[in-house]
Amino acid sequence: MQTKSLCLAALFAAVLPNAIFAQGISTERPLSAIDWLDSIPKSQPIVLFPNEPKISKGADVPNISVTTLDGPADKIIGLVPSNVSGLPQNLWSGSDAAELATVLTNIPTLTLPAAQSSLFTLLLAVADPATGVSEKFDLARVDVLLDAGALEPALALIEQIGPSRSPNVARRFLDASLLNETEDAACSLINAKPFLAPDYTYRIFCAARAADWNTAALLFGTARALDAISSHQIKLLERFLDSELFEDEPPLPRPAKPNALAFRIFEALGQPISTRSWPVIYANADLRDVAGWKTQIEAAERLAQSGALPANRLLGVYSERQPAASGGIWDRVAAVQRFETALDTRNNDAIIKTLPKAWGHMQSAGLGVPFATLFTQRLMKSELPTQLHKDVFTILQSGTEYEAATALYPITATRHPFRKSVAAGEVDAKLASSALEVAIARGFSPNAADTTLLKIAKSGHLGMALLRNLSALHAGTQGDMVQLSKSLGTLRALGLEDVARSAALQMLIMQDAK
Numbered sequence: 088m089q090t091k092s093l094c095l096a097a098l099f100a101a102v103l104p105n106a107i108f109a110q111g112i113s114t115e116r117p118l119s120a121i122d123w124l125d126s127i128p129k130s131q132p133i134v135l136f137p138n139e140p141k142i143s144k145g146a147d148v149p150n151i152s153v154t155t156l157d158g159p160a161d162k163i164i165g166l167v168p169s170n171v172s173g174l175p176q177n178l179w180s181g182s183d184a185a186e187l188a189t190v191l192t193n194i195p196t197l198t199l200p201a202a203q204s205s206l207f208t209l210l211l212a213v214a215d216p217a218t219g220v221s222e223k224f225d226l227a228r229v230d231v232l233l234d235a236g237a238l239e240p241a242l243a244l245i246e247q248i249g250p251s252r253s254p255n256v257a258r259r260f261l262d263a264s265l266l267n268e269t270e271d272a273a274c275s276l277i278n279a280k281p282f283l284a285p286d287y288t289y290r291i292f293c294a295a296r297a298a299d300w301n302t303a304a305l306l307f308g309t310a311r312a313l314d315a316i317s318s319h320q321i322k323l324l325e326r327f328l329d330s331e332l333f334e335d336e337p338p339l340p341r342p343a344k345p346n347a348l349a350f351r352i353f354e355a356l357g358q359p360i361s362t363r364s365w366p367v368i369y370a371n372a373d374l375r376d377v378a379g380w381k382t383q384i385e386a387a388e389r390l391a392q393s394g395a396l397p398a399n400r401l402l403g404v405y406s407e408r409q410p411a412a413s414g415g416i417w418d419r420v421a422a423v424q425r426f427e428t429a430l431d432t433r434n435n436d437a438i439i440k441t442l443p444k445a446w447g448h449m450q451s452a453g454l455g456v457p458f459a460t461l462f463t464q465r466l467m468k469s470e471l472p473t474q475l476h477k478d479v480f481t482i483l484q485s486g487t488e489y490e491a492a493t494a495l496y497p498i499t500a501t502r503h504p505f506r507k508s509v510a511a512g513e514v515d516a517k518l519a520s521s522a523l524e525v526a527i528a529r530g531f532s533p534n535a536a537d538t539t540l541l542k543i544a545k546s547g548h549l550g551m552a553l554l555r556n557l558s559a560l561h562a563g564t565q566g567d568m569v570q571l572s573k574s575l576g577t578l579r580a581l582g583l584e585d586v587a588r589s590a591a592l593q594m595l596i597m598q599d600a601k
Contacts, residue, residue: 164225164247165213166240172212174549179224181547184217188227190554195561196234200456201590202560203394205583206231209553211240222253229259236367236395238267250276257283262347266372270296270351287315288348291324303328327352345369362386367393380407384416391457398457402427419448423458430465435472446478450600456593459486467491477502481599484510484592487585509591512584523598526568527575527591535576544581553581560590 169176179187197203210228217224225248232241242263250260250273257276261284264273274293277284284290287310294303307324310316316324319342326333338358342349345365350372353360362369363385372378373386387404390396406424410417426445429437449458463486466479480499483492489510493500500507505518514531518524529535537559544552556577563571578587 162221162247162249163213163215164221164228164244166211166243167208168213172208174208174212174214176214177547178209178212178214178550179217180215181549182217182551184219184221184224187217187551187554188223190551191224191227191231194231194554194558197557197561199560199564199590199593200394201586201593202557202564203235205553205586206557207235207237207240207394209550209557211244214550222248222256226255226259232395233259233263233368234366235393236370236390237393238263238368238371238395242267242269251280251283254283254285258285261285261289265347265351266368268372268375288320288324292327292348292352295328300328323349323352326356330356367395374404381416383407384420388416388452388454392453398460401454401457402461419452422448426462430462430469433469438469439472439475442475443478446482455482455485455596455600458482463488467495481596485596487589489588489592506592506595509588509595512588521598522568523571523594526563526571527595529572530575530587530591531579532576535572536580537573537577540577541580549581552577553583556581564594 194206197206210232225244229241229244229248232238232244242260245256245260245263248256250257257273257280261270261273261277264270270293274296277289277293278297278299281290284293287306291303291306291310294300294306307328311321319339322339326336326339339353339356341353341360347369350360350365350369354372362373367389370386370389373382374390375383378386383404387396387401391398391401402423405420406427409424410421413421422441422445426438426441429441446455446458449455459482463483466482467488471479476496476499480492480496480503483489483495484506493507493510505514505520505524508514508518509527509531512531514528516525516528516532519528537556540552540556540559543555556574559570559577560574563574575587575591578584578590
């Protein structure tokens, strides 16, 4: 290690500005690249024969189509085929990529599970590319997935776009790979094509990851001499390149802004950064075995709340071991574990005791829909005592089996007449008793759709209309009842009846739980 330190120090000195000009600059005339060209006499201009007749009195100019040969062709980007998503192949093709990207960039953070699921379906749908520079919209899709914490789908889209397509794609590939702990492939790309790196820090990091310490040190010295990296980055990279020199130094301050590269370097230095106050995408790093169990649970719950983590993965984290403490998150984990055990053993007495607690804990944590996803099918196959019918009816209505809930528990359904009518898609406005119910009833009435969005959809811009409608639906969840009615009506008019019913039921269930 001492030898490596001396080597690094020598290379740092080698790239100082004064050293660059140490040998001086020659003022002699440079040699011609191809000297024998100078000996060839200049050619004389060609003179046409003076009496030569014109070849043609006129010519028609044909229509010429121009295709860029030096740029990558637009590709169909997506993971969910049309027969699964239910969305047409021309979802985006009628809209301009830049306009779609702007709408998508400004879409709010959706909190309603039905809206989250619909957005993910749109982002991952296999469809023809938008017009214009499709990369803008494709990267906006990636960014929204990353913002929601959906790391693996985002990486899959980046792979389809092509990590080496442009520096913008490469930057997202690098950051996502760093959080996914698959940075070796990303660094191989940067080491082979340095011009794709966002800045010197990535090039230095990737050279070091490849154990090319000489290149890493040379790049570090160059970047520092050119003031291409900040003082904080200098301190961070110095320790990363030779941590033994700073063993007695105090820990570095945490970065002011979230940064994937800094996150991984701090971890490598033995100063892991807590992700609790960082964007949810960083929670993916806490799902690894190197994190403590409580940290893994917290990360899994954050990602499940944003719709980015499948429900079965959440259950897998919950089931890893027995809670060694009580209170807060431990009570929630214990309740779910006990309920699953009771369900596995088909012990009705145990189910009676454990289901209400588990359901209550998950609802209060904003995890009611993942809970319904996990246990709906098993609950439907179980003969449950009457005292559980209310909870199970609500659980089924929270998920995809909202119609089956009425058939399985007709007596309970009569006690929730408005929710029953929503589940059937035949809402009776006379049953509405709250502002939310009145707005939902209007949304299920004829001609409730937003006429502007319908025109946009009918003019070949279906994807654009759906994105804007999701923003309206979110406004409805935040208390704008006019927007809520229009958004539900628009969903139904565009054939997304299931989304409209699920969204309405989830809002009603959350209202009843308060």
